[in-house]
Amino acid sequence: MQYIEIEKKFALPDPSALQDALEQLGAKPSEPSRQIDVYYNAPHRDFLASEVISDWLRLRTEDRGSSLNFKRWYPVEAVTKTHADEFESRVNDVEAVRRMLEALDFQPLVTVDKTRLEYRLPDVEVVFDHVVDGGDFVEFEFKGDAESIDDATERLEQFIASLQLDLGEEINRGYPHMLLGREH
Template identity: 65%
Template sequence: MQYVEVEKKYAVADVEALKTRLRRLGGKPGEPTHQVDQYFNAPHRDFLAPDAISEWFRVRTDERGSSINYKRWLPVDAITKTHADEFESMVDDVEAVRRMLQMLDFLPLVTVDKTREEWTMPTVEVAFDQVLHAGDFVEFEFKGDADSVEEATARLDEFIAGLNVELGERIDRGYPHMLIGREH
């Protein structure tokens, strides 16, 4: 399932309880990174026009480098999305990319400033995010082998349920949604 993302996000209730459980399951934390994600709107298609936003284009910078990312959440017309087509690539010169986007009339939408701590598990990546002006969250992304989105989702749900830790409210929207005040 290359280029397909299956993830679930929660407003984290007790960060330390969850980290303790992940450690007991053999999880390994990475070093926290400061990420600045700038989201853009396309000149040929308004990503904000539909009732439920289904597309984002992002430029990220952090201590490890810079990347560009396009994500299309599916099902496109559904309010609640189940997965996303995701295409991401590292870039050597992020300023050149920003200037290209400006010349092509891509308009900046919102900037998400966050600190992320990623934990590696056998089939799931767990990311703790402290998002400026939005709060604290945890994302679980399936990283194992699966034959379908349904299988990946079931295995992710099984992992989350097996944690036996109170996670908080499930969040079905991205950080850009939150910062621009969109529910969907």
């Protein structure tokens, strides 16, 4: 399932109960990391043109290293997405890539400034994000081996249910959607 992302996101008003549950499962928190994500629009295809946004191009800057990422969410026209193609690569010179994108007429759309805290378990990564002007969220991402997207989704949902915690409202849109004021 390389290059496929399967995740669930929730608004999380109080992360402490979930953090305690993860630590009881043996997960240790990472050091918090500030991530500055700049999302770009393509000159050949307006990512915002359709009613439902399914494509994002992101340039991330953080202390641990920078990256360039493209995601296409599926089903493309559906409001609720089930998974994404995700292509990501490290970037050694983020300023050169930023200038390259702008020289090729990729236009910045929105910047997401967040602080992230990660917990890793064998098949699931759990991240707590505080998004400036957005709020607090938790994302569960399947990181194990699975036979199919359905299998990975089912295992992720089983893990979340096994926690027996109220996680708040499930969110079916990304941080750039929220900051751009888009419902989908």
